[in-house]
Amino acid sequence: xxxxxxxxxxxxxxxxxxxxxxxxxxxxxxxxxxxxxxxxxxxxxxxxxxxxxxxxxxxxxxxxxxxxxxxxxxxxxxxxxxxxxxxxxxxxxxxxxxxxxxxxxxxxxxxxxxxxxxxxxxxxxxxxxxxxxxxxxxxxxxxxxxxxxxxxxxxxxxxxxxx
Amino acid sequence: xxxxxxxxxxxxxxxxxxxxxxxxxxxxxxxxxxxxxxxxxxxxxxxxxxxxxxxxxxxxxxxxxxxxxxxxxxxxxxxxxxxxxxxxxxxxxxxxxxxxxxxxxxxxxxxxxxxxxxxxxxxxxxxxxxxxxxxxxxxxxxxxxxxxxxxxxxxxxxxxxxxxxxxxxxxxxxxxxxxxxxxxxxxxxxxxxxxxxxxxxxxxxxxxxxxxxxxxxxxxxxxxxxxxxxxxxxxxxxxxxxxxxxxxxxxxxxxxxxxxxxxxxxxxxxxxxxxxxxxxxxxxxxxxxxxxxxxxxxxxxxxxxxxxxxxxxxxxxxxxxxxxxxxxxxxxxxxxxxxxxxxxxxxxxxxxxxxxxxxxxxxxxxxxxx
Numbered sequence: 284x285x286x287x288x289x290x291x292x293x294x295x296x297x298x299x300x301x302x303x304x305x306x307x308x309x310x311x312x313x314x315x316x317x318x319x320x321x322x323x324x325x326x327x328x329x330x331x332x333x334x335x336x337x338x339x340x341x342x343x344x345x346x347x348x349x350x351x352x353x354x355x356x357x358x359x360x361x362x363x364x365x366x367x368x369x370x371x372x373x374x375x376x377x378x379x380x381x382x383x384x385x386x387x388x389x390x391x392x393x394x395x396x397x398x399x400x401x402x403x404x405x406x407x408x409x410x411x412x413x414x415x416x417x418x419x420x421x422x423x424x425x426x427x428x429x430x431x432x433x434x435x436x437x438x439x440x441x442x443x444x445x446x
Numbered sequence: 447x448x449x450x451x452x453x454x455x456x457x458x459x460x461x462x463x464x465x466x467x468x469x470x471x472x473x474x475x476x477x478x479x480x481x482x483x484x485x486x487x488x489x490x491x492x493x494x495x496x497x498x499x500x501x502x503x504x505x506x507x508x509x510x511x512x513x514x515x516x517x518x519x520x521x522x523x524x525x526x527x528x529x530x531x532x533x534x535x536x537x538x539x540x541x542x543x544x545x546x547x548x549x550x551x552x553x554x555x556x557x558x559x560x561x562x563x564x565x566x567x568x569x570x571x572x573x574x575x576x577x578x579x580x581x582x583x584x585x586x587x588x589x590x591x592x593x594x595x596x597x598x599x600x601x602x603x604x605x606x607x608x609x610x611x612x613x614x615x616x617x618x619x620x621x622x623x624x625x626x627x628x629x630x631x632x633x634x635x636x637x638x639x640x641x642x643x644x645x646x647x648x649x650x651x652x653x654x655x656x657x658x659x660x661x662x663x664x665x666x667x668x669x670x671x672x673x674x675x676x677x678x679x680x681x682x683x684x685x686x687x688x689x690x691x692x693x694x695x696x697x698x699x700x701x702x703x704x705x706x707x708x709x710x711x712x713x714x715x716x717x718x719x720x721x722x723x724x725x726x727x728x729x730x731x732x733x734x735x736x737x738x739x740x741x742x743x744x745x746x747x748x749x750x751x752x753x754x755x756x757x758x759x760x761x762x763x764x765x766x767x768x769x770x771x772x773x774x775x776x777x778x779x780x781x782x783x784x785x786x787x788x789x790x791x792x793x794x795x796x797x798x799x800x801x802x803x804x805x806x807x808x809x810x811x812x813x814x815x816x
Contacts, residue, residue: 290475297471301463315470322474328757344758348796351812352756355794372461379459398453399460412758412798412810414711426453 284329284338292338293322299400303343306395307350307388317353321346340402340410347392347410382432390425393418516636516644517559518568532787534725535561537695544691550684552580552619552666553643562692563724564653566631566784569690571662573621573643581616582643582666583607584635589618589669589676597636608676618669620678625649626661626687650782655694662688698723701791703813711808712745712799713738719813721791727764728785732797736777748803751781754796754810762786791815 293300300321304314325342332341371380383391396407397418404422408415463471518539543557552575559570575582583596589608593600596607603610611618623645624630634646651658667683669676703719713736720731732751736742742749752760764784772780793815799808 286479290479293471293475297463297468300471301467302457302460304467305460311464311466315466318467319470319474322471322478324756326478331757331759341757345756348756348758352794355814372464375461376458379456383456383459394453394456399457410758412754412796412807414808417711417809 284332284335286326289326289329293325293342296339296342299339299343300346302395302399303346303392304350306391307347308353313350313353313357317346317349320349320352324349340406343396343400344410344412378433382429385432386425386428390421390428393421394425394429397422516570516638516646518561518570518646531727532725532789538563538725540693546689548664548686548688550576550664550666550686552576552668552684553582553621555623555662555664555686555688557662557688557690558644560690560692561726562651562658562694563697563726564651564655564694565697565722565724565729566648566650566726567625567660567692568726569625569645569647569662569692571623571645571647571664571688573623573645573664573666575619575641575643578641579615579617580619580641581607581611581614582619582621582637582641584643584645585620585622585633587620597638599639600637618676620667620669622665623647624663625651626663628660651692653694657694658692660690660692662690664688697729698725699791701793701815703795704816705814707797707811707813708737709799709809709811710738711741712749713741714749714799716751716797716811716813719795719797719815721785721795721815723788723791725787727787728791729764730781730783730785732781733774734779734781736779739777745799745801746803748801750800750802751797752800753785754798758796758810760798 300318301314304317308314308317321342325345332338371377383394386394392411393407396402396410397404402410404415404418407413408418411418413421538561540560540562541558543560545557548555553573554576556572556574557569558572559568561568573582587595587607589606589611591607593603593605593607593610600610605613607618610616621643623633625647628649628651630647630649632646632648635643637643647662651660664686665683666685668679670679670682671677700720700722702721703716706715706717708715714734715737716732716734718731718733720733722729722731730753734751755761762785764786770782772782774780794812795815796810796812798810800806801808
């Protein structure tokens, strides 16, 4: 893969990379650090990618690992209660944002990857290194919780929420 | 009420990537491109430098091999794939190995090189034929095998070992070597032009002593022909014991995991992960306890933990194959194996359960290493 091909494919993934890092990291400086490290590593290890068709899942996997690294570093540096809150982006739907981020990360990530980024269950399982059954159950659990949160907020019976 | 038609509506929860993120992404890509375009003055990281030094070492070894004999590096580069050891290994090679007792009627056994670090040992042994008419063969080489199996200098010769021996008026001699009380991970050998058979043995020997005395049993036996078939003539088998003193060059840093982690799908709790660095490879010990027998038994004794790198791919194994699973008691086990050498030990590792029988992959968990 040439440098140009790599750059083109990464640029096409910008929004996905942003959402994946946003799902895991609350601070913009951390997301920037994660994507920077991810890209350096992906470029350095590009020869390990046997089939370029899987570049997207591969890069996302690297990014998720980088986000975990930063999360751990931050937890070591700051106690949980002192971690700053996640500011809501100006162009985001605040209600959906709050609902989604009330979910535990392990439920949020599969939902993001499948429903928003369009990866199949199998691909999500590969990205998260989880069995497909675990991915399915986390997504079901996440959907149910999301439905409950949104219904609570709207004070409507759950049947009316189309999740 | 939420007006969400489907789950993809959730995309609205994020908004667009912010300017800082987009700038970082573009700047990083630009920096990658710049560093690629600066090839003549490219910064060489330690790992690349190490690889270059190793490549030089390996090729120097190969050149030497033509004049002298194959060494440890020649075996590693010539007989294995994806080998990575650190250049410091060059300083660990024991060239003058103290030894006693080596002669048999058919050949002399001499330890020429050894690397020992208190975990594993690599020993190169030359077997020099006592007569130019002897054709020395390794333990699993039989007269009906192709002569090309015997090493690079025979690679273009067709026919069997027996054909070669007959055509060159040689008498075939079976040989074998083994470290007493230790099971060898691997035994490689090649036959050189002057008739010397060169062995490389690899075994795990755990020791914290400055030096370790070992005994190597060396056997040589002629073949006997009966009804047109060749058999090893046990009655004329000759044996000698080499007493060898290995110098322990030691290992380096060790890191251990900070807390146990449960792998719920296989009913196991990994109590401790220990990584020990050496220039040859990284030694890994994974101690685990069965906490749910029913789930564990479903793995049908095929459970193996693989170590994943930060891209989620399994890290290559080290040059020795390791010891496998050690049983501590009914529920406690230690998986001992090795990983490819690295300049630094990781501050965290990801372990994934893997079934070597049905190739199933199980949960993966991270461990912080201190």
